Amino acid sequence: MSGSFPQDSVGLVESQHMHFDESLRLDCGRELPAYGLTYETYGTLNATASNAVLVCHALSGDHHAAGYHDASARKPGWWEACIGPGKPLDTNRFFVVCSNNIGGCHGSTGPTSNNPDTGQPYGADFPMVTVRDWVRTQARLADYLGIARWAAVAGGSLGGMQALQWAIDQPDRVGHAVVIAAAPRLSAQNIAFNEVARQAIRSDPEFHDGRYAARGERPRTGLMLARMLGHITYLSEAAMGAKFGRDRRGSGEGEHGDYGFNYDVEFEVESYLRHQGQSFVDRFDANTYLLMTKALDYFDPAADFGGDLERALGSTRSPFFVASFTSDWRFPPAASREIVRALLDTNRRVSYAEIRADHGHDAFLMPVPRYQAVFSAYMARVAEEVGA
């Protein structure tokens, strides 16, 4: 069966689930009486459990980071570019773990899960979660898997923020922190985009204050708008220009006189965005989207230290690999450089790569050769260090 998958893919994978029957106190002050984490692993844990790498997912990601769920699956996991035999997170050497975050909608406990107190889905009653909460749950998963210390904790975007938080909150359990296309905190513009997305969802008449599931409805329109908007911020202007430009759609192609002069799709970029929005609605939950955007807004490790990022990083012990992409305007290189500077100022070891790429923020998901090369080189040293 694995013959049908690319040689450098981990191939067929299965999700696993772990139920934690201990309560979890959250940053928001509320408590989850119990919760479950859905996760996947790739590669083999060695005898000393020294070769484990935790991968953290971004806003709309999940635990399916690599490989295929069945032989007919059209798309592999979201970080297929970086996880697999011979890839940066080389599954011939590392044991890679990726879990769906709590609050998510792909298996871990979240708004679509049943609330044990009511027997009904949590929906809007699911508590707000933070990046620190995720680190706590992932630490328990590490305990369960017998991993005392990760060779590395890695992620891109919101996943990179989790890697950063791991290094701060659990310094003894992090060998290396790999922080890609991330930021030490959201900018006002980032928050503004999140707020428009939230308003789009929350003002959808089928949102019903988050209790749409109980009515058999879904705020499809609002979630579609949120995703369309998000997508614009994931791509660079140049990438959008190169991919679509002002290319026209369908029969109306040609000169000025041939416009449709109506609200049907006239430009390819409109068609692309509508498709992105519509297909997202079928695979994502609106309450989860809201929670993830709030976790992003709240993330700000320096805030507990009077805004001093250097002090916030004072507890870390791991070396860092930080990478950014030149055309990323969501979390631009300047945001990564701020992390790097604070790490250097507090005398941490840090490797920084600012990678020329036209794809915008989404570059962290893509097989950009220079990115794969520097990431591979860094992880090869990590592998040697841990005897993987």
Next chain:
Amino acid sequence: MSGSFPQDSVGLVESQHMHFDESLRLDCGRELPAYGLTYETYGTLNATASNAVLVCHALSGDHHAAGYHDASARKPGWWEACIGPGKPLDTNRFFVVCSNNIGGCHGSTGPTSNNPDTGQPYGADFPMVTVRDWVRTQARLADYLGIARWAAVAGGSLGGMQALQWAIDQPDRVGHAVVIAAAPRLSAQNIAFNEVARQAIRSDPEFHDGRYAARGERPRTGLMLARMLGHITYLSEAAMGAKFGRDRRGSGEGEHGDYGFNYDVEFEVESYLRHQGQSFVDRFDANTYLLMTKALDYFDPAADFGGDLERALGSTRSPFFVASFTSDWRFPPAASREIVRALLDTNRRVSYAEIRADHGHDAFLMPVPRYQAVFSAYMARVAEEVGA
């Protein structure tokens, strides 16, 4: 009464209206049997009618470009920074005219006007309009006002595109073209943002395919979302950061632990955006917003010349003043430079100013000293030229 207004303001102004009882053939192929233009004028037309300047408004602007509608008006016209005694468009020298575009919602014939065929508001039946259509209507207004030739046609953003189109379509009637914070065409990213705004409006259940007025409803939510989104693109990331940063709103101010962990406003930038969106809904029509975004998408004078902007500009005869702002990411300096390059390549006289300003696209509306200085210097030469 004028004593209550700033010395450098045109003070109290009144709108005028001109009804044109001739039909107008539009680019979309449809015809308006008749139409009206609401406009304002500032300053005095000289005996030879050589000192008239046409000002063109942007997406959400209107004919009220300067001065105040009554003594208690809190806000002056939208280009108060540049129109008035001693300002770049010096009303001691120039006779400044600004009309509301057809398709608009502030007096000129548009979706909220009555369709003479039905006696009901046009609503969604109002035809699509283009920048070229606006030039045609403004040319008729010039005829009516006895202005054979404008000393200058000027505008920012979509207004700058109108100035460019005037120079192309009516070369004998344009003394100078003043094109500020504009672009020769929208980028894929620009179209993408417009498309999200349109989807927000059109998917609002109270939109009713644009026939909301007949039902006494309005797509308030959709229009609010469109405006919130637009507003993000009008401000630079730096300006938003400087103005709001991660400043917190209300009682929840302080450290991480003090977040509200709910969907109320937590950051100042959220409050600002909601306010911008909500107040816009009270003064703007959703069908007009849709029309204006489409006029933007369609604008592409080079398209009729196989994409060759230089050839598109071949018909122009006027010198140009082109200005852009360094932090404008909606229509960035590169877009203005493309216009300048094409003008130079076709041997037109062009003055170009790339102005350092942190305000983003909205800088063209603001009293940025360097902007006012170069704009004033240019217009002073125009005034001398026409004996104003």
